[in-house]
Amino acid sequence: MEINENSFALNDEIAREISDINLAYILLAQKMVKQDKAASMIRLGIGTKLADMLANMSISQIIKLSNSKFLIFSPRLNDEASIHAVGNEDKDSALQRAHMSILMTGRNSAAKN
Numbered sequence: 001m002e003i004n005e006n007s008f009a010l011n012d013e014i015a016r017e018i019s020d021i022n023l024a025y026i027l028l029a030q031k032m033v034k035q036d037k038a039a040s041m042i043r044l045g046i047g048t049k050l051a052d053m054l055a056n057m058s059i060s061q062i063i064k065l066s067n068s069k070f071l072i073f074s075p076r077l078n079d080e081a082s083i084h085a086v087g088n089e090d091k092d093s094a095l096q097r098a099h100m101s102i103l104m105t106g107r108n109s110a111a112k113n
Contacts, residue, residue, distance in 0.1 A: 015069045018068070018069060018070065018071055019066055019067050019068070019069075021071065022065070022066035022067075022068060022071065022072045022073075023062065023063065023066035025072065025073055026054070026057070026062050026065060026066055026072070027062065029044055029046075029054050029073075030054045030055060030057060030062070032044065033051045033054045033055045034055050037051055037055070045076050
């Protein structure tokens, strides 16, 4: 595998973008938890302990955590069938939202068990 200067520049750029995504995600998650803990736990697919941690994090802790070169949280739609079921254009939007809610709630329950 050949590595050149452009590879490092691209990796630095991607690392900054990942950090930005992490920061935005954590700030949004914290805001959601503070506004409605129960609903945010379902929407984010997290448990009580993580929700409490997010709610109580300082901005310096959030920035430190977000500065990872890895995405901190992983996508919940992580298989082809789920993405197809949610992204199917043939369904009307109300049915699609209901299907997404059922799918996410089921995954959240399975993850906690």
